[in-house]
Amino acid sequence: MPVDLIALDNSGRKSSRNKTPRRLYTALDSNAFVRLRTPCAIAPERWIVLGIGRLEGMRHPSPIGRGVVLELIVLVHRSCHPQGRHDQQGHHPPQHVGLIKNPRIILLDCPLEYKKGESQTNMEFSKADDWARAQEIEEEQVKAQCYKLLELKPDLIIAENGVSDLAQHVFERANVSCIRRLCKTDNNRVALAVGATIFNRIEDIREADVGTECGLFKVQKIGDEYFTSLVECTSPKACAVLPRGPSKDILNEIARNLADAMSVAPGGGATEVAISVGLQAKAKSIAGADNAPFRAVADGFDIIPVRSCRTVGGNAMRVLTELKAKHVAGENTWSLDGNSGKNVDMKEYGLWESASVKVRFCVYLFYSVFLFYLLVPLSFPRLTSIAVH
Numbered sequence: 001m002p003v004d005l006i007a008l009d010n011s012g013r014k015s016s017r018n019k020t021p022r023r024l025y026t027a028l029d030s031n032a033f034v035r036l037r038t039p040c041a042i043a044p045e046r047w048i049v050l051g052i053g054r055l056e057g058m059r060h061p062s063p064i065g066r067g068v069v070l071e072l073i074v075l076v077h078r079s080c081h082p083q084g085r086h087d088q089q090g091h092h093p094p095q096h097v098g099l100i101k102n103p104r105i106i107l108l109d110c111p112l113e114y115k116k117g118e119s120q121t122n123m124e125f126s127k128a129d130d131w132a133r134a135q136e137i138e139e140e141q142v143k144a145q146c147y148k149l150l151e152l153k154p155d156l157i158i159a160e161n162g163v164s165d166l167a168q169h170v171f172e173r174a175n176v177s178c179i180r181r182l183c184k185t186d187n188n189r190v191a192l193a194v195g196a197t198i199f200n201r202i203e204d205i206r207e208a209d210v211g212t213e214c215g216l217f218k219v220q221k222i223g224d225e226y227f228t229s230l231v232e233c234t235s236p237k238a239c240a241v242l243p244r245g246p247s248k249d250i251l252n253e254i255a256r257n258l259a260d261a262m263s264v265a266p267g268g269g270a271t272e273v274a275i276s277v278g279l280q281a282k283a284k285s286i287a288g289a290d291n292a293p294f295r296a297v298a299d300g301f302d303i304i305p306v307r308s309c310r311t312v313g314g315n316a317m318r319v320l321t322e323l324k325a326k327h328v329a330g331e332n333t334w335s336l337d338g339n340s341g342k343n344v345d346m347k348e349y350g351l352w353e354s355a356s357v358k359v360r361f362c363v364y365l366f367y368s369v370f371l372f373y374l375l376v377p378l379s380f381p382r383l384t385s386i387a388v389h
Contacts, residue, residue, distance in 0.1 A: 103155035113164035270335035314341030
């Protein structure tokens with residue numbers, strides 16, 4: 001749904017109730033939304049994924065104005081990076097631990113370490129050297145996996161599970177950086193940014209699955225922590241907002257304000273009417289009595305605009321019919337004006353609500369209905385038996 005950038009800036013300013021200059025929120029909101037409104041190349045219906053990082057400068061306070069919005073992914077992980085790795089010019093800035101231009105990235109969903117069986121395993125040794133040989137076999141399995149990965153000539157390997165010390169040693173000898181124990185959500189964002197495919201079997205990785213859309217990989221020390229960044233991506237489908245501040249409380253407030261300003265839904269009952277129209281369309285595609293639940297839920301969502309119209313003394317049926325006709329035509333931002341009782345476009349009217357509140361409202365609405373149907377048979381068994389008969 002297209003959103004006006006001016007309205008977005010106003011939303012960000014109104015949600016910023018701290019002592020930070022609001023012009024900073026305007027810049028962050030606008031830049032972040034410009035990144036987010038770009039559709040993905042792989043799926044036009046899918047939008048860019050946003051991550052809000054927090055750079056805390058407890059010992060070295062940093063002004064909030066240094067916060068930026070970049071086409072990058074930031075990971076708070078210390079990578080196993082070869083000490084002799086520099087950029088193409090041979091320079092190694094002192095604030096950067098590692099720097100790689102145009103890296104080849106492999107993403108894994110499997111461990112690079114030897115895992116013992118979950119069930120009980122019995123091993124019988126008849127010679128004194130058998131135990132040492134068993135340990136060597138485990139190391140050979142790990143080395144075989146590492147050499148299989150090195151055949152693709154990667155510069156960076158990111159794994160969601162553990163990477164053994166032996167595997168790190170093999171990668172460092174081959175001048176390859178490695179990041180381990182990355183969470184699933186961050187790994188998905190990295191895959192969208194660099195154009196790589198996540199694999200859980202090393203034998204299935206092909207040349208086309210290696211990520212080559214990242215322009216620069218760097219490991220930078222900010223304060224007392226190391227931040228791994230993937231920047232200058234050619235066609236990024238994920239971005240990150242990096243607010244900087246002196247304390248965690250201020251950064252948490254900034255993150256909440258940014259999230260609220262960039263995730264809004266039209267108010268005045270427009271969301272409820274859109275849900276009702278969608279459920280009615282779904283009910284028409286289902287034959288028989290199976291469409292009754294969809295129609296019942298749709299009628300329940302119609303109560304909100306009907307009650308609002310009756311409150312201002314308007315004709316509820318006529319207003320609701322016109323409103324549904326607007327939504328069927330694709331104008332999903334139209335709703336009821338609570339002052340005049342007429343249908344207006346909420347995008348022009350300037351009434352927006354938090355999307356997270358709307359989602360929570362719908363979730364608890366269904367929870368309340370389920371709880372009601374669970375408690376009625378216990379509290380009124382006679383009414384339940386009469387209704388059944």
